[in-house]
Amino acid sequence: MTNGKEIKFSDDSLALVQRMMKRYPEGKQKSALIPVLHIAQAEFDGWLSGPVMEYVASVLNILPVEVFETASFYSMFNLKPVGKCVIEVCRTSSCWLVGAEDVISHLEKKLNIKVGQTTSDGMFTLKSVECLGSCGTAPMMQVGADYYENLTLDKVDTLVEKFRSEGKRKSYTDKAEPRKL
Amino acid sequence: MGKKLLLKNDHISGIQSYEVYRQNGGYASVEKALKTMTPEAVVEEVKKSGLRGRGGAGFPCGMKWSFLAKPEGVARYLVCNADESEPGTFKDRYLMERIPHLLIEGMITASYALGCSNSYIYIRGEYFYVSRILENAIAEAYANGWLGKNIQGTNYSLDLHVQVGAGAYICGEETALLESLEGKRGNPRIKPPFPAIAGLYGCPTVVNNVETIAAVVPIVNEGGDEYAKIGIGKSTGTKLISASGHINKPGVYEIEMGLPVEEFIYSEEYCGGIKGGRKLKAVVAGGSSVPILPANLILKTAAGEPRLMSYESLADGGFATGTMLGSGGFIVMDESTSIVKNLWNFSRFYHHESCGQCSPCREGTGWMEKVLHKILDGHGTIEDIDLLWDIQSKIEGKTICPLGDAAAWPVASAIRHFRSEFEEYVKQPKSIQDVKHYYRLQEAKF
Ligand SMILES: Cc1cc2nc3c(=O)[nH]c(=O)nc-3n(C[C@H](O)[C@H](O)[C@H](O)COP(=O)(O)O)c2cc1C
Ligand code: SF4
Ligand code: FES
Numbered sequence: 001m002t003n004g005k006e007i008k009f010s011d012d013s014l015a016l017v018q019r020m021m022k023r024y025p026e027g028k029q030k031s032a033l034i035p036v037l038h039i040a041q042a043e044f045d046g047w048l049s050g051p052v053m054e055y056v057a058s059v060l061n062i063l064p065v066e067v068f069e070t071a072s073f074y075s076m077f078n079l080k081p082v083g084k085c086v087i088e089v090c091r092t093s094s095c096w097l098v099g100a101e102d103v104i105s106h107l108e109k110k111l112n113i114k115v116g117q118t119t120s121d122g123m124f125t126l127k128s129v130e131c132l133g134s135c136g137t138a139p140m141m142q143v144g145a146d147y148y149e150n151l152t153l154d155k156v157d158t159l160v161e162k163f164r165s166e167g168k169r170k171s172y173t174d175k176a177e178p179r180k181l
Numbered sequence: 182m183g184k185k186l187l188l189k190n191d192h193i194s195g196i197q198s199y200e201v202y203r204q205n206g207g208y209a210s211v212e213k214a215l216k217t218m219t220p221e222a223v224v225e226e227v228k229k230s231g232l233r234g235r236g237g238a239g240f241p242c243g244m245k246w247s248f249l250a251k252p253e254g255v256a257r258y259l260v261c262n263a264d265e266s267e268p269g270t271f272k273d274r275y276l277m278e279r280i281p282h283l284l285i286e287g288m289i290t291a292s293y294a295l296g297c298s299n300s301y302i303y304i305r306g307e308y309f310y311v312s313r314i315l316e317n318a319i320a321e322a323y324a325n326g327w328l329g330k331n332i333q334g335t336n337y338s339l340d341l342h343v344q345v346g347a348g349a350y351i352c353g354e355e356t357a358l359l360e361s362l363e364g365k366r367g368n369p370r371i372k373p374p375f376p377a378i379a380g381l382y383g384c385p386t387v388v389n390n391v392e393t394i395a396a397v398v399p400i401v402n403e404g405g406d407e408y409a410k411i412g413i414g415k416s417t418g419t420k421l422i423s424a425s426g427h428i429n430k431p432g433v434y435e436i437e438m439g440l441p442v443e444e445f446i447y448s449e450e451y452c453g454g455i456k457g458g459r460k461l462k463a464v465v466a467g468g469s470s471v472p473i474l475p476a477n478l479i480l481k482t483a484a485g486e487p488r489l490m491s492y493e494s495l496a497d498g499g500f501a502t503g504t505m506l507g508s509g510g511f512i513v514m515d516e517s518t519s520i521v522k523n524l525w526n527f528s529r530f531y532h533h534e535s536c537g538q539c540s541p542c543r544e545g546t547g548w549m550e551k552v553l554h555k556i557l558d559g560h561g562t563i564e565d566i567d568l569l570w571d572i573q574s575k576i577e578g579k580t581i582c583p584l585g586d587a588a589a590w591p592v593a594s595a596i597r598h599f600r601s602e603f604e605e606y607v608k609q610p611k612s613i614q615d616v617k618h619y620y621r622l623q624e625a626k627f
Binding site: 091 | 299
């Protein structure tokens with residue numbers, strides 16, 4: 001149980017998971033684990049609790065420990081509760097060269113938390129992450145499915161206000177906002 | 182203007198969609214390969230083209246393909262490496278986002294050449310929105326008879342799937358990628374056996390970078406010989422370069438191999454020079470893993486020849502005075518950059534991303550990060566600089582996968598070329614700490 005809800009995929013998610021399992025040869029359904037964990041994380045409050053991992057194991061017909069083994073390896077999976085919006089700012093070289101440290105310290109001040117922490121209202125978690133493949137449009141950050149690039153401190157302020165007023169949980173699996181190419 | 186093969190149509194409005202892509206000559210390589218060529222003939226063209234892997238190592242693609250074992254009755258796999266996590270590299274994202282069908286087309290043609298009936302594109306989890314773009318393109322390709330059973334009425338059938346990762350640089354290493362694709366932790370495998378013999382699910386497998394697979398399209402369309410005419414020496418064709426850092430025009434550029442580095446940095450067609458008219462200090466030419474070079478050595482080789490954007494020219498002088506083309510992640514640093522702090526940034530990255538299987542890498546990357554932090558903090562000693570050198574030399578070549586080398590080379594090259602800067606940090610920590618280590622965002626122009 002998470003927040004008193006029964007742990008079970010919605011019908012749509014379950015259908016998607018079953019389609020995913022068919023992408024792999026027979027007996028190799030474990031290959032679907034990472035995509036399925038993304039769906040689970042999005043559906044069950046943004047993190048993977050023990051019971052959620054056990055549920056995923058039962059869906060894929062593998063051992064719970066296999067799920068934990070994999071989930072604990074990857075940085076995009078949260079094994080502890082997180083805020084509705086996880087703000088992930090790139091801290092690697094190309095972003096650092098053009099001001100990523102300023103973006104991070106600005107967000108720390110604005111949200112009144114340190115990197116790795118969650119605001120007391122449960123709205124924001126701040127993370128610093130390694131290169132997200134957006135170095136030519138640095139500095140940048142990712143929130144859910146969306147990349148926010150060529151950041152300025154003003155842009156960061158506007159975005160934080162937007163997320164706050166929307167109040168929605170952001171997941172990697174969300175439909176991304178249309179991007180101007 | 183250099184010749185463009187991959188990005189020649191990226192500016193066309195609507196090129197993301199099947200219709201527009203097809204109207205602009207899309208899927209011609211599939212048609213040509215499936216209807217007029219044997220799989221072996223396709224492999225032959227790729228061999229003739231001289232195409233080298235664009236993921237970083239530069240291994241000849243045709244040769245890799247011809248190593249693929251073909252036991253009777255055993256499935257073979259083509260897996261596209263779209264993990265793109267090498268700091269400074271963003272060309273694959275650009276390509277997949279703008280012209281997704283080019284990758285799909287390349288995957289079909291390459292899968293036909295290798296005799297695969299199921300192929301996968303493994304894409305880093307952070308590119309989730311790009312995986313959606315690819316999935317749409319794949320659905321369009323199925324709907325128009327380019328995927329599925331009996332493609333375009335031929336005997337050839339293929340299913341193509343996209344698989345997302347979940348944040349781990351190491352999954353770009355091909356055997357870690359295969360582990361991840363099997364749903365496991367991304368721990369690189371001990372080689373041999375190589376994937377060509379035992380890869381995905383223990384079956385013969387080819388892993389190729391996004392750009393490598395995309396390049397198969399013009400090679401089949403125009404012929405391997407035509408492709409090989411572009412470029413210089415054993416660096417044939419064009420290369421996508423991801424340019425970032427202190428330049429006026431960061432972005433992805435398709436260059437003909439052999440372009441002088443100086444022209445790439447300073448001409449308006451490419452990077453447009455250093456931001457704010459400042460002086461160039463250093464360049465990391467091929468993604469964070471390759472040796473950093475100071476301005477004089479990136480513009481000219483030790484022998485005084487102009488340095489060119491090619492595998493051979495960038496490597497000229499070995500690690501003493503040269504570097505590597507790598508993934509083409511071209512990071513430019515101006516005179517205000519602290520090399521020591523940038524190195525700490527890289528070392529933290531490798532420590533964070535080490536999978537932890539081998540002690541030299543797991544422990545050594547952490548030690549290097551800590552020693553660098555101590556130096557940056559003003560508590561370093563001259564012995565610490567020698568210690569750094571010692572640690573990196575004990576990682577290089579002593580690990581299961583090349584991440585260990587990738588962590589060692591930036592340290593070795595930074596000390597080799599910028600030792601005096603490390604010494605200043607040790608001797609005058611106070612004055613150095615006051616130095617601006619990086620642009621403050623408020624001052625940068627956007
Ligand atoms: C630590 C590490 C990370 C790597 N990351 C990538 C990557 O993100 N993308 C990629 O194509 N190759 C990457 N490679 C290289 C792959 O192992 C492999 O050589 C490549 O995908 C082969 O494709 P190619 O021959 O087409 O270049 C990485 C290698 C190492 C050791
Ligand atoms: S070198 Fe590092 S990343 Fe590679 S297998 Fe060893 S510990 Fe893992
Ligand atoms: S360094 Fe920040 S996106 Fe690459």
